[in-house]
Amino acid sequence: MDPTLVLQGVLSGLLFGGVYSLMAVGLTLIFGVMRVVNFAHGDMMVWGMYLALLLSTRAGLDPYLAFVACAAALFALGLAVQRGLVDRIVDAPHEMQILLMLGVALVLENLALVAFGPEPARVRSALSTATVWLGPVFVDVARLVTFAVAVVLTLALYLFLFRTDVGRTVRAAADNTYGALVIGTDVRRVYAVAFGVGAACVGAAGALVSPILPFQPATGLSLSVASFNIVIIGGMGSLLGAFIGGLLVSVAESLGAVFLKPSLKELFSFSLLIVILLFRPAGLFGKRL
Amino acid sequence: MSALLRLDGLEAGYGDMTAIRGVSLEVRQGEIVALIGSNGAGKTTTLRAICGLLPLRRGTVELDGRRISGLRSAAVVAGGIAHVPEGRQLFPTMTVLENLELGARSTESRRRRGETLERVFALFPLLAERRGQLAGTLSGGEQQMTAIGRALMARPRLLMLDEPSLGLAPVTVSSIFANLAAINRDGVTILLVEQNVLRALRLSHRAYVLENGTIALEGASQRLLVDEGIKRAYFGR
Ligand SMILES: Nc1ncnc2c1ncn2[C@@H]1O[C@H](COP(=O)(O)OP(=O)(O)OP(=O)(O)O)[C@@H](O)[C@H]1O
Ligand SMILES: [Mg+2]
Numbered sequence: 001m002d003p004t005l006v007l008q009g010v011l012s013g014l015l016f017g018g019v020y021s022l023m024a025v026g027l028t029l030i031f032g033v034m035r036v037v038n039f040a041h042g043d044m045m046v047w048g049m050y051l052a053l054l055l056s057t058r059a060g061l062d063p064y065l066a067f068v069a070c071a072a073a074l075f076a077l078g079l080a081v082q083r084g085l086v087d088r089i090v091d092a093p094h095e096m097q098i099l100l101m102l103g104v105a106l107v108l109e110n111l112a113l114v115a116f117g118p119e120p121a122r123v124r125s126a127l128s129t130a131t132v133w134l135g136p137v138f139v140d141v142a143r144l145v146t147f148a149v150a151v152v153l154t155l156a157l158y159l160f161l162f163r164t165d166v167g168r169t170v171r172a173a174a175d176n177t178y179g180a181l182v183i184g185t186d187v188r189r190v191y192a193v194a195f196g197v198g199a200a201c202v203g204a205a206g207a208l209v210s211p212i213l214p215f216q217p218a219t220g221l222s223l224s225v226a227s228f229n230i231v232i233i234g235g236m237g238s239l240l241g242a243f244i245g246g247l248l249v250s251v252a253e254s255l256g257a258v259f260l261k262p263s264l265k266e267l268f269s270f271s272l273l274i275v276i277l278l279f280r281p282a283g284l285f286g287k288r289l
Numbered sequence: 290m291s292a293l294l295r296l297d298g299l300e301a302g303y304g305d306m307t308a309i310r311g312v313s314l315e316v317r318q319g320e321i322v323a324l325i326g327s328n329g330a331g332k333t334t335t336l337r338a339i340c341g342l343l344p345l346r347r348g349t350v351e352l353d354g355r356r357i358s359g360l361r362s363a364a365v366v367a368g369g370i371a372h373v374p375e376g377r378q379l380f381p382t383m384t385v386l387e388n389l390e391l392g393a394r395s396t397e398s399r400r401r402r403g404e405t406l407e408r409v410f411a412l413f414p415l416l417a418e419r420r421g422q423l424a425g426t427l428s429g430g431e432q433q434m435t436a437i438g439r440a441l442m443a444r445p446r447l448l449m450l451d452e453p454s455l456g457l458a459p460v461t462v463s464s465i466f467a468n469l470a471a472i473n474r475d476g477v478t479i480l481l482v483e484q485n486v487l488r489a490l491r492l493s494h495r496a497y498v499l500e501n502g503t504i505a506l507e508g509a510s511q512r513l514l515v516d517e518g519i520k521r522a523y524f525g526r
Contacts, residue, residue: 165390168383168387168390168391169391171380172380172383172391175380175381175382176378176379176380176381178374179374179378179379179380180380180391181342181362182362182374182378183366183371183372183391183392183394183439183443184362184363184364184366184367184394184443185363185394186361186363287382
């Protein structure tokens with residue numbers, strides 16, 4: 001095995017991992033606050049991609065700028081889904097929550113199918129064709145920018161949660177919902193903010209990845225599965241775990257594609273899941289179990 | 290003296306079960322009122338019904354003559370009632386300082402957050418030392434102080450506490466009860482739920498005894514301290 005090839009695999013996996021991290025951070029935020037698993041997470045991401053496509057083809061906006069609008073649109077979608085649907089089942093048994101969220105996923109996927117058709121799409125960016133050489137390996141400038149923006153957005157989320165009053169309230173509700181209620185928190189509002197911000201993360205992730213990952217409506221399912229994988233590896237509800245887990249899973253998939261073949265890349269990431277759960281049943285940074 | 294808090298015929302419960310029935314009581318401005326009773330009497334239920342954490346089936350709650358029953362807990366806290374709940378209910382993975390600051394929710398209490406924080410630290414100097422520590426790693430007494438401090442950050446007119454002595458060593462209970470007296474001297478009215486009847490009666494001006502969900506006895510704490518029925522039921526004689 002050529003070491004340069006391995007290095008190339010690690011690097012491109014790492015760079016792609018920024019998007020995985022951002023996507024998983026959104027999922028873990030929603031789960032941490034509401035204890036609801038957003039099975040529509042990947043489909044929300046696909047909508048972020050299609051919005052980037054629309055903004056690119058209709059308005060000529062580069063996805064590396066359009067991600068802001070996509071995040072805002074998904075924030076609104078998340079807010080609507082939370083207020084209209086999830087709010088009614090926050091305290092319901094898990095199987096009811098799962099059914100509802102799977103329903104949302106199906107609706108989002110099929111709406112995308114109706115609107116855009118089943119063919120794979122890809123968004124063009126001015127950066128798509130540029131590459132730079134770093135010693136023996138080359139990197140796509142697009143991947144580099146995707147990674148940088150995703151990491152900056154994750155950091156921004158961290159600052160929001162740890163440095164602002166609203167963010168602290170979100171963390172308090174995640175830590176102890178009853179305690180938050182006792183001190184007079186409008187917990188419904190906190191839930192709406194958390195769901196909106198979680199959806200905005202995945203919307204931005206979708207737009208940022210749209211120039212480097214071909215997609216179609218059915219892509220949502222595999223993205224959801226990847227998100228769950230990452231969040232379980234990192235530890236349910238842990239932001240740091242989701243961030244690190246996103247990079248790990250992406251590198252594992254990338255190496256899987258190098259050592260085996262691209263269609264078997266998940267073999268590596270799920271093996272990683274099994275190995276980590278064997279040694280740390282609550283995930284890398286999970287406390288509860 | 291006018292009533293700051295007035296409960297009239299409260300009824301509440303869980304599912305089919307009625308936990309409190311026809312509970313009426315009054316807390317006047319500046320008082321410390323104790324609500325005592327054995328396990329399962331309905332003390333916690335009464336406090337939760339007052340702050341909108343549990344829906345009322347019947348009855349009304351008035352704060353300063355204004356009806357607050359039916360309001361959500363956020364509105365009740367904004368109206369001037371802060372609650373130190375059973376089991377403290379802190380935010381374990383957040384620091385003491387964050388726990389305290391979270392207590393200031395209304396616009397007014399947020400505006401005066403720094404000033405209130407200084408008062409809380411003056412009352413509990415230990416919390417100032419521990420401000421950077423995670424609340425989940427505090428001792429039981431420190432957690433109770435944090436819970437009381439967090440409630441004070443809301444700048445309440447009425448402070449309600451649910452068994453602040455639970456699980457604490459006698460010296461710690463003494464110091465917390467001394468703090469409650471100081472808080473009351475600062476002008477905060479207190480409704481105190483306790484199973485530690487002797488201490489509660491010594492601290493309070495008046496008391497109500499809750500039995501099986503209804504008020505069985507009420508009166509001046511001095512008088513209840515020498516009441517034969519109370520002595521038999523609670524002081525083990
Ligand atoms: N969440 C709940 N679901 C069902 N029943 C409850 C619930 N909470 C309390 N109860 C019941 O309501 C009654 C009153 O309980 P409550 O907690 O108000 O008593 P308490 O006076 O605070 O007791 P303690 O001193 O043990 O805290 C009890 O019979 C209890 O079993
Ligand atoms: Mg109780």
